[in-house]
Amino acid sequence: MSLLLEGASKLQAIRWVRPRLDILDQLLLPHASTYIDIRTSADGHRAIATMQTRGAPAIAIVAALSLAAELLGSYEKVSAMGAEAAAALIEQRLDYLGTSRPTAVNLFDAITKLKAVVGRALASGHSVVDAYVDAAEAMLAADVADNQNIGRFGAEFIERHGGPLKVLTHCNTGALATAGHGTALGIIRSLHGSGELEHVFFTETRPYNQGARLTSYELLVEGIPATMVCDSAVSALLRSDPSIRAIVVGADRVARNGDTANKIGTYQLAIAAKFHGRDFIVAAPTTSIDLEMESGKGIVIEERGMDEVLVTEGFAADSVVDGQLERAAVRVAPVGVRAWNPSFDVTPAGLITAVVTEKGVFVKSEGAEEFNLLESLHK
Numbered sequence: 001m002s003l004l005l006e007g008a009s010k011l012q013a014i015r016w017v018r019p020r021l022d023i024l025d026q027l028l029l030p031h032a033s034t035y036i037d038i039r040t041s042a043d044g045h046r047a048i049a050t051m052q053t054r055g056a057p058a059i060a061i062v063a064a065l066s067l068a069a070e071l072l073g074s075y076e077k078v079s080a081m082g083a084e085a086a087a088a089l090i091e092q093r094l095d096y097l098g099t100s101r102p103t104a105v106n107l108f109d110a111i112t113k114l115k116a117v118v119g120r121a122l123a124s125g126h127s128v129v130d131a132y133v134d135a136a137e138a139m140l141a142a143d144v145a146d147n148q149n150i151g152r153f154g155a156e157f158i159e160r161h162g163g164p165l166k167v168l169t170h171c172n173t174g175a176l177a178t179a180g181h182g183t184a185l186g187i188i189r190s191l192h193g194s195g196e197l198e199h200v201f202f203t204e205t206r207p208y209n210q211g212a213r214l215t216s217y218e219l220l221v222e223g224i225p226a227t228m229v230c231d232s233a234v235s236a237l238l239r240s241d242p243s244i245r246a247i248v249v250g251a252d253r254v255a256r257n258g259d260t261a262n263k264i265g266t267y268q269l270a271i272a273a274k275f276h277g278r279d280f281i282v283a284a285p286t287t288s289i290d291l292e293m294e295s296g297k298g299i300v301i302e303e304r305g306m307d308e309v310l311v312t313e314g315f316a317a318d319s320v321v322d323g324q325l326e327r328a329a330v331r332v333a334p335v336g337v338r339a340w341n342p343s344f345d346v347t348p349a350g351l352i353t354a355v356v357t358e359k360g361v362f363v364k365s366e367g368a369e370e371f372n373l374l375e376s377l378h379k
Ligand SMILES: CSC[C@H]1O[C@H](OP(=O)(O)O)[C@H](O)[C@@H]1O
Pocket: 054, 055, 056, 057, 171, 172, 173, 174, 177, 178, 183, 184, 210, 249, 250, 251, 252, 262, 263, 264, 343
C-alpha cells in the first residue's frame, strides 16, 4: 500500500510503501539527496541514533515503521510464533528502539501506544503483526494531518498582529523533521500559503547546523523568502527589525506546565523575544506533550559527542569519490580543548506566549507563569 500523503510537502524525509521503508539521509543534506533502505528495527535504531533521521515526530515514526518493515520481512515466521511470543518480540524490539535517543517524548508515546495495540490483538500471531503494522502506518498519516492543523492554528494566532508578517525560527521543524508539512515550519508554510508571510529568518543552529543544512534546503525548495542568521545574531536582529513579530520553534518534550525542551539555543531565543516584546511560540503535536512530566526539571537532556562542536563547521559533503560522498570534517578548535554539548535546553513556561498543537492554541491564564496543559487538553 502506498502512503502518498496528501498535504506532505514536496520533500519526504520518510517514504513508506509497504513493506519498504526508505529515509532521506539527513547527514548528507543539503549536498546530496540520498534515500537509505531501513529493513529492521536495528536499522531504525542506528538511523535515529546517528541522526540520519531526526526531529521528534520523525524519530517516532521511523522507529515504528522500521519494526513494521522487519515484521513484514519475516511475516510468516513471526506469525507462526503465536500471539504471545510475537507480542513479546515486538515489545522487546520497541524497548530497544526506545534507547536510540532520550529527549523527544514522541518516541516513548509511540512505543506505549503500539504496545497497547498489540496487547489488544492477541487472537493469533497474524493478528498481532497485522495490528502492529496498521497502527504504525496510521501514525505516519496522522502526523501530516496534525501538522496541517498546527500550521492553520499557528498562522491564525500570529496573523492577529496583522500582516504581512516576519517571523524567526530555530533548528529544523519541517518536512525533514516530521511526516510532512512540519510544526513550526508548518506554521511558516501555512503563513506563506495564505500570502501573509513577508519573510522568515532562521538560525544556522550550531553545532549540528539543522538550520544551515536542513531548514535552508526546505525553504529554498518551497520558494519561501528567507534569510539565515548566526545563532548569536538574533538579539541584534530583533532590535534592528521591529516588524519581526514572533519567534516560532518546535519541541522535543513539553511538560504539563508548559516548560519546553527543544534544540539548544531555544532558551536564549525566548529570553531575546521577551526582552524585545515579541511572541515566543512553541509548535508541537500533542504527542510531544508529556502530561506525566510536571515541569521541565525532570526532562532528560541528550548530550552528544564533542566533535560536533570542536571539529566540524558543518557536516559538509566535500566530494564524491567512486560514487560515495566524502564528508568534510574540519577541525576548528585546537586539540585538547574541552566542550559542553547538550543537544537541547529547557525554556520555562513563563517565557512562552503560546503552545500551538493540532487541537488548538493554548495560552496561560491571565497573570499565570505556567500553563495547565492537562486541563487544556481535556476540556
Ligand atoms: C518537529 S522537530 C522537533 C525538534 O526536534 C529537533 O531536534 P533534533 O534535530 O536533534 O532531532 C529540534 O529540537 C526540533 O525543534
